[in-house]
Amino acid sequence: MDLTERYRLDGRSPRSVIHPRTVEEVAEALREAARSGWAVVPWGSGAHQGYGEAPSRYDLALDLTGLSGIVRHRPANLTVRVEAGIRLADLNAQLAAHGQWLPLDPPPGDSATIGGILATGLSGPLRARYGPPRDLLIGIRVVLADGTVVQGGGEVVKNVAGYDLPRLFCGSLGTLGVIVEAAFKLWPRPKTEATALFGFARAEDAMPLTLGLLRHPGFPLAVEVLNAAAWAELRRQVSLPETPEARIWVLVRAGGWPASVERVLRDAENLAAAAQARERLSGDAAALLWAHVPRLTALPYPPPPDGLWVRLGVLPAQVAEALRTLEAFPDVRVIGQAQGTAGVIYARAHGPLEALLGWGEALRSFALARGGHFTLLNGPEAARRALGLWAPQRPEIAAMQRIKAQLDPHGRLSPGRMGW
Amino acid sequence: MKREAVLRELREVFGPRGVLWEAHHLLLYEYDASIDKGRPDFVVFPTSTEQVVAAVRIANRYGLPIVVRGAGTGLSGGAVADQGGLMIVTTRMRRILEIDPVNLRAVVQPGVVNLAVSQAAAAYGLYYAPDPSSQKACTIGGNVAENSGGPHCLAYGVTTHHVLGLEVVLPDGEVIEVGGAALDWPGYDLTGLIVGSEGTLGIVTKAILRLLPQPEAVVTLLAVFDTVDQASEAVSAIIADGTIPGAIEMMDRTAIQAVESAKRCGYPTDAGAVLLIDVEGLTEGLEDLAHHIARICEHYDAREVRVATDPVERERLWSGRKGAFGAMGRLAPSYYVQDGVVPRDQLPQVLRRIQEIGQRYGLVIANVFHAGDGNLHPLILFDERDPEQTRRVLEAGAEILRACVEAGGSLTGEHGIGLEKRDLMPLLFSPADLEAMARIKAAFNPENRLNPCKMFPSTKMCLETWSRRRARMAEPIRYRAGSPEMPPEEELWI
Numbered sequence: 001m002d003l004t005e006r007y008r009l010d011g012r013s014p015r016s017v018i019h020p021r022t023v024e025e026v027a028e029a030l031r032e033a034a035r036s037g038w039a040v041v042p043w044g045s046g047a048h049q050g051y052g053e054a055p056s057r058y059d060l061a062l063d064l065t066g067l068s069g070i071v072r073h074r075p076a077n078l079t080v081r082v083e084a085g086i087r088l089a090d091l092n093a094q095l096a097a098h099g100q101w102l103p104l105d106p107p108p109g110d111s112a113t114i115g116g117i118l119a120t121g122l123s124g125p126l127r128a129r130y131g132p133p134r135d136l137l138i139g140i141r142v143v144l145a146d147g148t149v150v151q152g153g154g155e156v157v158k159n160v161a162g163y164d165l166p167r168l169f170c171g172s173l174g175t176l177g178v179i180v181e182a183a184f185k186l187w188p189r190p191k192t193e194a195t196a197l198f199g200f201a202r203a204e205d206a207m208p209l210t211l212g213l214l215r216h217p218g219f220p221l222a223v224e225v226l227n228a229a230a231w232a233e234l235r236r237q238v239s240l241p242e243t244p245e246a247r248i249w250v251l252v253r254a255g256g257w258p259a260s261v262e263r264v265l266r267d268a269e270n271l272a273a274a275a276q277a278r279e280r281l282s283g284d285a286a287a288l289l290w291a292h293v294p295r296l297t298a299l300p301y302p303p304p305p306d307g308l309w310v311r312l313g314v315l316p317a318q319v320a321e322a323l324r325t326l327e328a329f330p331d332v333r334v335i336g337q338a339q340g341t342a343g344v345i346y347a348r349a350h351g352p353l354e355a356l357l358g359w360g361e362a363l364r365s366f367a368l369a370r371g372g373h374f375t376l377l378n379g380p381e382a383a384r385r386a387l388g389l390w391a392p393q394r395p396e397i398a399a400m401q402r403i404k405a406q407l408d409p410h411g412r413l414s415p416g417r418m419g420w
Numbered sequence: 421m422k423r424e425a426v427l428r429e430l431r432e433v434f435g436p437r438g439v440l441w442e443a444h445h446l447l448l449y450e451y452d453a454s455i456d457k458g459r460p461d462f463v464v465f466p467t468s469t470e471q472v473v474a475a476v477r478i479a480n481r482y483g484l485p486i487v488v489r490g491a492g493t494g495l496s497g498g499a500v501a502d503q504g505g506l507m508i509v510t511t512r513m514r515r516i517l518e519i520d521p522v523n524l525r526a527v528v529q530p531g532v533v534n535l536a537v538s539q540a541a542a543a544y545g546l547y548y549a550p551d552p553s554s555q556k557a558c559t560i561g562g563n564v565a566e567n568s569g570g571p572h573c574l575a576y577g578v579t580t581h582h583v584l585g586l587e588v589v590l591p592d593g594e595v596i597e598v599g600g601a602a603l604d605w606p607g608y609d610l611t612g613l614i615v616g617s618e619g620t621l622g623i624v625t626k627a628i629l630r631l632l633p634q635p636e637a638v639v640t641l642l643a644v645f646d647t648v649d650q651a652s653e654a655v656s657a658i659i660a661d662g663t664i665p666g667a668i669e670m671m672d673r674t675a676i677q678a679v680e681s682a683k684r685c686g687y688p689t690d691a692g693a694v695l696l697i698d699v700e701g702l703t704e705g706l707e708d709l710a711h712h713i714a715r716i717c718e719h720y721d722a723r724e725v726r727v728a729t730d731p732v733e734r735e736r737l738w739s740g741r742k743g744a745f746g747a748m749g750r751l752a753p754s755y756y757v758q759d760g761v762v763p764r765d766q767l768p769q770v771l772r773r774i775q776e777i778g779q780r781y782g783l784v785i786a787n788v789f790h791a792g793d794g795n796l797h798p799l800i801l802f803d804e805r806d807p808e809q810t811r812r813v814l815e816a817g818a819e820i821l822r823a824c825v826e827a828g829g830s831l832t833g834e835h836g837i838g839l840e841k842r843d844l845m846p847l848l849f850s851p852a853d854l855e856a857m858a859r860i861k862a863a864f865n866p867e868n869r870l871n872p873c874k875m876f877p878s879t880k881m882c883l884e885t886w887s888r889r890r891a892r893m894a895e896p897i898r899y900r901a902g903s904p905e906m907p908p909e910e911e912l913w914i
Contacts, residue, residue: 076656076765077794099662123604132604134612135581150856154848156761158578158793158833160567160616161841161848162875163857167580167612176608188662214524215545215633218702257663259705313602315523342603343523372602390606396596400608402863407856418607 007043007061008302010054010381014041014061021066023083023141023149023180030178031147033060039412040145042178044085044113048120050301050309050378052173053389056416064115067180070094072155079138079155081183084115100186103130103221105294107346115179121171122311122377124294125222125253128213128341130187134170139183142169142176145408150177157185168403174414176407190221190255195286196265199231199246199277203320206250210340212271213252214316218264222253222290223340227323230296230335237292239285243277248323250340253290296337297346299378308356309378312345312367319343325366331355343372353382360387368392389419423461426482430464430506433474438465449507452494453554455756455814456839458502460487465512469587469595469625472508476593476623479506485872486591488619490531490559493552494566495757496838498618503872503882508623510561516540517626524631525584525601530561530624534568537629546631549576552834553742564624567616569834571667571741572698574792576632578834580615587626588614591870601628613860618836619871621864635700638666639710640734643695643717644688644724648672648787651693652767654720655791658697658713659764665713666698668792669741672771674751675786675799676740682747685740688724695722695791696741744788745799751784752801756813759835760824764794773823774798781816783809795833796824822847837875845877 004013015038020026033040039057043049044064067083070091074080075098082091089110092101105124106117118140123132130136139153142165152165169176200206206225213223226234226249234240250272254264265280272278281289299309314322319338322345326336332351338344349359360376360383367374368391375390376383401420404411423441430439440446440463450459461484466472479486485505492499501507513529516537520526521544526537534555537548551570552558558568564586569578576582585599599611614621645651648670655668671679671694676687687694695717699710707729714725728734740747748755762770771787778785778800789797798820802813821831825847832841845854854876861868861876873882 074763074765076660077763078659079763121604121609131577131581134609135577144856148852148856150850150853152853152857154761154828154830156763156794156829156833158569158573158761158790158795159830160569160578160834160836161831162837162845162853163860164567164580164612164616165856165860167609168860170609170612171606172608188660188664191662211522217633217636257705257709259708260702263702263704311604311606313600313604313606315520315525315601317522344602344604371600373600373604373606375606394597395594396598396610397607399590399596399610399864403608403860406859406863 004061009041009049009058012058015059017061017063019063019066023067023143026062026143026178026180027147027149029060029062030143030145033412034146037410037412039415041414042115042119042174044116045087045111046301047108047112048116048299050299050303051120052417053384053419054416055414062178064180065113071181075100078186079157079183080186081139081155081181082114083181084179085113087111087113088117095186096189099189101189102136102184103187104133104136105290107294107298109291109295109298114182118170118179118182119172119174123344125224125290125339127339128223129219129221134167136184137166137170137182138185140166140169140179141181143178143180145410145413153183155183173417175404175417177413192258192261193253193255193282193286194261194265195281195289196252196268197279197281198250198272198275199243200248200250200275201245203248203323205274206248207317207320208273209250209268209271210319211316213268214341216264216267218254218260218267220252220264221255222251224251224293225249225319225323225338225340226251226296227327227334227336229333230337233296233335234292238289241277241279246277251293293337296335297348303378303380305380307348307350307379308360308383309348310360310363311375311377312363312372314343314345314367314370314372316341316343318370318372319345322366325363328362329355329359332359353380357383357386364391422482426462426478426484429478430462433471434464434466439463449489449509450501452492452497452499454495454497454500454838454840456497456500456502458500459504460501460507461504463507463509465509467512469589472589472623472625473593473595475506475508476589476591480593480869486870488561488623488871490562491533491557493554493558494562494838495759495835496832496840498566498836498838498871498874499562500839502839510559513625519544521546523601526629526631528560528627528629530559530627532560534558534560534563541631545634547634548629549582549632550579553745560627561624564615564627565617565619566834566836569790569795571669571790574668574790575664575666580612582630583611583615583627584630585628586611586614586624588622589625590622591865591867599628618838618875620861620875621870635666637703637706638698638700638734639706640728640737641697641699641710641714642726642737643697643714643722644691645693645722647692648771649768650721651695652771652791654695654717654722655767656764657716657720659792661716663709663713665792666700669696670694670787670789670791671741671744672787674784675744675788678747678751678786679740679744681750682743683739685736687740696737741788748786748799748801752803754804755799755801756817758796758798758800758817758820759832760796760821760829761833762794762796762824762827762829766827766829767791767794770796770823770827774820777816777819777823781812783812783816793833794829818844839874842875843877
């Protein structure tokens, strides 16, 4: 089989695939690409490759999974530096021996590589407590389009020397440079954990719980809101109660010392006065649940023709309205999940193309009318054309384009990914 | 002539009370809390974004450098107009535009004082977490520029973790919004890039901040150790144990003695080091947790651990830390504070090296710092009227930062690079790294008009100032009589 087949993007194969094993080999590959004028797309596990516009040019696939080492873990310092191709699962397995973790749970699950997680910047349920990937990133090493290796940040948890390159590269979809190493601040694993599930008839009924937990000084690890279809999907993977009258579920994950975990869940129960159903999980059952929750809206690659994946960002108090809007279209089946305290919503819809476009357009308008944002994560070409990659498109985009032009003047890194 | 034309235009926009241009007025704006000085040619006090834009356009028309200043509490010279030009002071943009107690957001103008945000949010049981020691005076705009920290950033993160969106005036006068009240804004993270850019990429005219719920209860521990090494090991052990307290601050013997001679806070003056630890969160289990941490300290040979839950007693324990910098006046007329960062596990070794550097230069160095995140604040005590001593202080300061970088750390944890450390940047960054940053700067500030000669190693254009600084260091600073060498009509900024 032609090896380049595995690296097809939007029906196109690269001319060549390189598997560098060292940062120097990445730099050499990019220098060579610069000499040939080739366009380069970095690859990790491929889990996120559907996100962003398809590259407008694509000559070289740079597979970074060979850079999969832990460069330096300083347990007493709660920091780690890793190569970009390491899988989140492998990293966390190593850190677990020290009672530490990198608390990220992005949509593709923990098979995603660190480089991919950073390049997309997508967050999962744990962000309620620990923030999105960029809040944990303290240092980064990237190879620019011309093969120059540069670094920003460092390996200390507090550092304001120089521009915050780590944040700039986070979420840049491989358009500014190829991430080859990243340093993170780690967290101790919580001493104990427990999970409570609450089922509500309507999204509005869940808001006292999610907004109450937003301002709870016990800082729950996750407050994830699922619609009925997401719950049904989850029930296929995990043994969970079936409560037909519950249309919205809130999953509350608390961690810390036993007394505070108990307190958070007790307060959650009081805030969930309107709940029709409640359930507690702990141990393996809870672990299994939380392994599956982030993947409910995982992005498949290549995207199926009848599906659309979107992300909305709104205020936490607008989540109920957003969930209602998600389900307002009878011709599409929608799996939706919201980070209840953050207001970030991931949803996927399946149905006829025309209905999908209407659904996407309605969500886009909703987010814009509420002062929020809309991102098309994955979907057929027609949807990208109709909806654009993200909204609102504000004048700041000119500044983004100037940064791109400065760092990649010939437009050879993932060209067109951001829509330009 | 040009000077008069500029003045006329500025006065048209800002009125007679909104512009300063006379030498005796400008004198007040030639310094911040660092050691560098530089006099602007004009100072304006905008009250709105539109006025900031107007000031920027005037500066552009006449080729004036622009420096933005908040309260002037910065410690690295970021707000010093060392190239002259137009200074934009934000202190009249001090309105809190919105507190959203449901979504935990605040929208503020840049001149709002840090503590004022927490005071406004307190009615809702909320606060703004970053707490620089100057929080009663420093402004949010300055905090955003420097990515300021503070004692409680150990648990809650620094400014960048709490800024969700900004309104920014670019050097050409265009106004853009970046980020917003919703999280995870798509596109490049310009908010994250602009926070900590030290006023070199744009002028912040509005900030959307994240608020946090106030902790339900706080317990403060004072742990007393015979040696700095023991205290440092206790810090690492507490963190490694799996609990991250709200704050862990350390003071060494010199600092303790200064504080105790200034006001009695109850720190034992024969101790080698004390740790101040805030444990905070839910009431449930908090005292157990405090006692758990106390036992860790005892395991690392703390000779005494005091636990305070009562607010008055807590305040007394903290008063020493909060008054530490001021108390240095008991020991010497001046101090020079450094801001290096090291990995926590390197603290004992680096602190020993700092003492060794002090001895070698014949200088007394006190340490008062954020031990939990390895952010050192060595205070080098001296008399700035003594030029020879001042020179040694600067050299010792640079050597301390070199020691931090060699230990795997950084030049600055929260004070910024500014003028002070710009020529040390190559210790941390390769020419390629600096070139990449220069290109990013060029994407915003191509003519280098906004806060020129800050943050990056001095270029040819900046060399003159640098040599002036050197020259100044060779003469008494504060008590220098008369006006500086430059006649007011000399148009340095052309």
